[in-house]
Amino acid sequence: MTAVRTAGEDVGAAANGGGAVGSHPVGRRRKRRLTSVTPWLFLAPALLLFVVFKYVPMAEGVRLSLFQVRPFLGDLFVGLDNYVRILGDDRFQAAIGRTFLLAAGQTLGSMLIGFALALLLEGHARSLWFVRSAVFLPVVAATAVIGEIWRLLYYPAPEGFVNTVLSFVGLGPVAFLDSPDSALWSVMAVGIWKGAPYDMVLILAGLAGIDRQQYEAAEIDGASTWHRIRYVTLPALRPVVTILLTLAAIRGLRTFTEVYVLTGGGPAGSTDVWMTRVFSVAFERNELGIASAGSVLLFLITFALTVTVQLYRRRKA
Amino acid sequence: MSVAQKCETALGWRSDRSAWVSRGVRLLLCVGAVLFFTGPLLTIFSGAFDDNPDPTQLSLVPDNPSLDNFRAAGENRIWHYLGNSLIIAGGALLLQLSVSVFAAYALARKKFRGQAIVLLAVLTTMMLPEEVIAIPLSLVIGDLPVLHVSLKGTLLGVILPLGAWGFSIFVMTEFMKEIPVEIEEAATVDGAGELRIFAQIVLPLCKPALGVVAVFGFTMIWEQYLLPLIVATDPSDYTLTVALLSLRSDDQVGPGIVLAGALLALVPSLLVYLSLQKSFLRGITTGAIKG
Numbered sequence: 001m002t003a004v005r006t007a008g009e010d011v012g013a014a015a016n017g018g019g020a021v022g023s024h025p026v027g028r029r030r031k032r033r034l035t036s037v038t039p040w041l042f043l044a045p046a047l048l049l050f051v052v053f054k055y056v057p058m059a060e061g062v063r064l065s066l067f068q069v070r071p072f073l074g075d076l077f078v079g080l081d082n083y084v085r086i087l088g089d090d091r092f093q094a095a096i097g098r099t100f101l102l103a104a105g106q107t108l109g110s111m112l113i114g115f116a117l118a119l120l121l122e123g124h125a126r127s128l129w130f131v132r133s134a135v136f137l138p139v140v141a142a143t144a145v146i147g148e149i150w151r152l153l154y155y156p157a158p159e160g161f162v163n164t165v166l167s168f169v170g171l172g173p174v175a176f177l178d179s180p181d182s183a184l185w186s187v188m189a190v191g192i193w194k195g196a197p198y199d200m201v202l203i204l205a206g207l208a209g210i211d212r213q214q215y216e217a218a219e220i221d222g223a224s225t226w227h228r229i230r231y232v233t234l235p236a237l238r239p240v241v242t243i244l245l246t247l248a249a250i251r252g253l254r255t256f257t258e259v260y261v262l263t264g265g266g267p268a269g270s271t272d273v274w275m276t277r278v279f280s281v282a283f284e285r286n287e288l289g290i291a292s293a294g295s296v297l298l299f300l301i302t303f304a305l306t307v308t309v310q311l312y313r314r315r316k317a
Numbered sequence: 318m319s320v321a322q323k324c325e326t327a328l329g330w331r332s333d334r335s336a337w338v339s340r341g342v343r344l345l346l347c348v349g350a351v352l353f354f355t356g357p358l359l360t361i362f363s364g365a366f367d368d369n370p371d372p373t374q375l376s377l378v379p380d381n382p383s384l385d386n387f388r389a390a391g392e393n394r395i396w397h398y399l400g401n402s403l404i405i406a407g408g409a410l411l412l413q414l415s416v417s418v419f420a421a422y423a424l425a426r427k428k429f430r431g432q433a434i435v436l437l438a439v440l441t442t443m444m445l446p447e448e449v450i451a452i453p454l455s456l457v458i459g460d461l462p463v464l465h466v467s468l469k470g471t472l473l474g475v476i477l478p479l480g481a482w483g484f485s486i487f488v489m490t491e492f493m494k495e496i497p498v499e500i501e502e503a504a505t506v507d508g509a510g511e512l513r514i515f516a517q518i519v520l521p522l523c524k525p526a527l528g529v530v531a532v533f534g535f536t537m538i539w540e541q542y543l544l545p546l547i548v549a550t551d552p553s554d555y556t557l558t559v560a561l562l563s564l565r566s567d568d569q570v571g572p573g574i575v576l577a578g579a580l581l582a583l584v585p586s587l588l589v590y591l592s593l594q595k596s597f598l599r600g601i602t603t604g605a606i607k608g
Contacts, residue, residue, distance in 0.1 A: 036430065038511055042423035043435060045416045049481035053454065054442045056462055060453035120346050122326040131347050133594050135354045140590040140597075142540050144558035145582045148565065148575055149357050152364070161360065197354060201601050207327055215327075225329055233327040254446040257542040261562060275448050282452045283547075291452050299449040306444055 064292035075289075082293035086281075091269060092294065095277040102188055102259075102273060103252025109192035111244060114199025119229075121200070122207050132204070136197045143194070147261030150190045151177065177263050180270035187262050187271055191255070199244050206240035207233070239313075246309040250302050274298055361583060364576040386573035393570060395578050397553065398560040402582070405475050405545070405556060406538050412480035413534045414527060420481075421489035422515055426501065443483035448543060454478065455547040470550035479538050485530040488600070492526035493519065529600040532593045539586050557582045 065082055067075040086092050121132050138146065153161040154176035166172035176186040210233065218228045256275040259265065265272035265280070274294065282291035330343060365386055367379040387395075423429070424436060458468045458478070468474030496519060504514050545556040552563055557578060565575050590597060 039423035039427040039429040039432075042419045042427075042515075046420035046439075046481045046486060047435070049416065049477065050438065050442055052457065052462060053478040053481070054445060054450065055438075057450040057453035057457050058445065060456060061450055064453060064456075117350060119326075119328045120343065120350065122328070123330060128347075131351055132598070133591070134351050136594075136598070137358055137587065137590070138354055140536060140586050141358065141583055142542075142558050142586060144542050144561060145361075145579045146357075148561050148579050149361055151565075152572055152576070153357055153360065193354070193357075198601070201598055210327070215329075228329070229327055250446065254448045256448050257540075260542075278452070279543075288452060288456075295449045295452060299445065302446055302449075303444060 061292045061295055064289055065296045067289050069288040078289070082289045083297070086290050086293050086297070091272065092277055094269070095272045095274055098184060098272065099253060099255070099274040102184065102191070102255060103249055105185075105188045106191035106195055106252050106255075107245060107248040109188065110195030110199045110248060111241070113192060113196035114244075115203055117196060117200040118203035118207055122204060132200075136201065138194045139198045141194075143257040144261050146190065146194055147258050150186075151262060154186055178267060180268050183263055183267060183271045187259055190258060190262065191252070194258075195248060195251075199248070202240050202244055203237060206237045210236045242309060242313055246306060249305060253298065253302055253305075358583065361576055361580050364573065365580040367573065386577035389571075390574045390577040390581075393564060393567075393574055394553070395557070395560070395564075395574070395581065398555055398557040398578070399581050401472060401545075401555065402539070402557040403585075404472055405479075405541075406535060406585070408472070408476040409479040409538045410531060410534050412476060413482055413485055413538075414531060416481050417485040417489045417530060418520065418523065418527070420486045421493050422519060424486070424490045425493035426496075426519065439483045439486050441483075442481075443487070451543050451547060454544075458548055469548060470554050471548075472554075474548040475541070475545050475556070478544060479541065482534065482537065484537075485534055488530055488533075489523070489526055492523060496522050525596070528593055529596045532589055532597045533600060535589050536586060539582075 064075075066077060066079060068078045068082075069075050117135060121128050121135070155161065155163070156173070156175040156178040157163065158167065158173040160173070160176075162176070163173040166174065174182055177183050214232045214236075215228060218232055223231070254275055255273055256279065259271055259273050259276050260279070263271040265276045275298070278291045278294040278298070281287050281294065330339065363379045366382045366384070368381045368383040368385050420439075424432065424439075458474045460467060468477065500518060500522075501514055504518055509517070539558075541556070542558060545554070545559050549555055549559070552560065555563065561575060561578050561582065564570050564578055
């Protein structure tokens with residue numbers, strides 16, 4: 001509420017300042033009314049689409065999460081019962097655990113590989129530009145397409161593509177997506193493969209911002225490459241790393257497409273994550289209330305995560 | 318150029334000729350990285366053109382090149398799915414660009430009561446993961462508020478929800494703020510109206526930003542999976558990416574057809590990226606750091 005009032009005062013003051021060009025009172029009033037309507041006309045399409053396709057569904061989702069949805073019979077208010085039921089559900093609990101594992105693994109894996117790539121590909125040479133653009137391709141390709149490709153590459157026989165490559169270094173064969181023991185790790189590897197080049201680009205931007213004099217100073221002091229990275233590069237990258245962690249963690253928590261395409265949650269539910277679970281509760285078991293409760297919980301967690309990191313960043317700055 | 322030459326990297330790579338060992342190591346690692354990240358995509362190309370690709374024998378070059386897969390995929394309505402994807406991409410992108418340009422014009426060039434709230438509303442949508450509202454969204458699409466029309470099974474049902482995207486409005490707004498006020502004031506003195514200032518002065522100056530927003534918008538639209546899935550009432554409404562899964566589950570269909578479909582779904586995003594990669598890579602850095 002305070003935010004609203006301050007905003008109003010700000011804008012009011014600005015409008016007074018802008019309108020005081022010393023014209024007739026009547027002309028001034030007409031002009032002011034005109035300028036206060038035009039912005040809304042320009043905003044109307046965006047606001048309309050947001051209200052219909054974002055805010056109404058959001059409100060509807062919160063409402064549904066408090067009801068037992070019964071087609072043709074009318075919805076039944078059940079309070080927080082849906083939340084209790086979904087949190088108490090074994091399969092959902094397991095899915096939550098897996099979601100966090102998958103999100104953490106993909107976030108850290110992408111970050112490490114992205115950092116290694118950025119160190120390798122840092123520089124101004126044209127050939128490096130080419131390599132960077134090529135390495136970035138997995139980020140641009142649609143997740144569903146990538147899922148289909150990796151399903152074929154992961155073919156669970158010694159003749160499969162990845163297994164053939166593994167056999168060169170004396171490993172495998174691995175069943176990958178077909179075994180409950182390896183399926184989640186295989187999905188995670190695809191996520192890292194798709195996520196790492198994205199992290200690379202942001203880390204490269206961070207590296208470019210480092211003052212070269214610090215490197216020179218480190219060299220004069222006789223610091224080794226490792227020391228230079230440890231004491232100059234890594235501290236300078238901290239803001240980028242914070243952004244990447246937030247973005248990737250949120251991306252990881254809401255994972256749907258890659259799991260749905262790669263395994264559909266199987267084998268034996270071993271890759272079922274939060275969103276695939278919510279999806280099957282909603283569209284296969286038709287329990288919209290319970291599924292909505294699951295969605296609202298996921299939203300609250302991502303929201304809390306974003307806000308926490310933003311506050312942390314602001315305090316640091 | 319001399320500055321660039323002197324600039325040292327974190328690992329201390331050098332570009333002078335004397336350091337050939339380190340250059341060799343770097344070259345090898347680069348080749349490895351390129352293979353690791355593009356290899357899986359290259360197998361799509363070879364597999365799609367191979368007359369009978371076997372998932373146990375995927376390779377980087379087709380054994381027996383032919384167009385059979387595409388012919389067979391055509392019989393499985395692949396062009397229909399591609400058509401759906403392209404109509405959605407074109408329509409949603411056009412809508413998204415115009416919506417963001419209009420909204421950004423108001424947010425960046427005007428001062429009005431409630432501006433802070435609107436900005437907050439836009440930012441909130443960016444924090445709201447699409448997946449989270451998927452279920453209620455499918456209900457809303459089936460019964461629009463006030464109008465009580467169903468968009469289920471229509472391409473419009475996918476296009477409209479993609480029409481407003483917080484990110485593109487935000488990027489556009491940030492860019493429009495940079496345009497000097499003097500240009501606009503001069504135009505007002507010359508008697509130009511609101512629409513003329515917008516269409517003939519602000520819009521042409523926004524061309525570079527439109528490029529960035531268009532690449533990101535296209536990638537975001539092409540990436541959509543859950544939305545076309547929940548809007549569809551039967552398989553003929555699927556986009557190409559969604560259809561791949563149902564093609565694969567069909568026992569009559571071999572991996573060759575899936576690969577042909579995957580290639581068709583891959584090529585548009587590659588083309589868009591490769592033609593505008595500089596602004597894309599730059600956009601990622603600015604977008605993420607500001608967001």
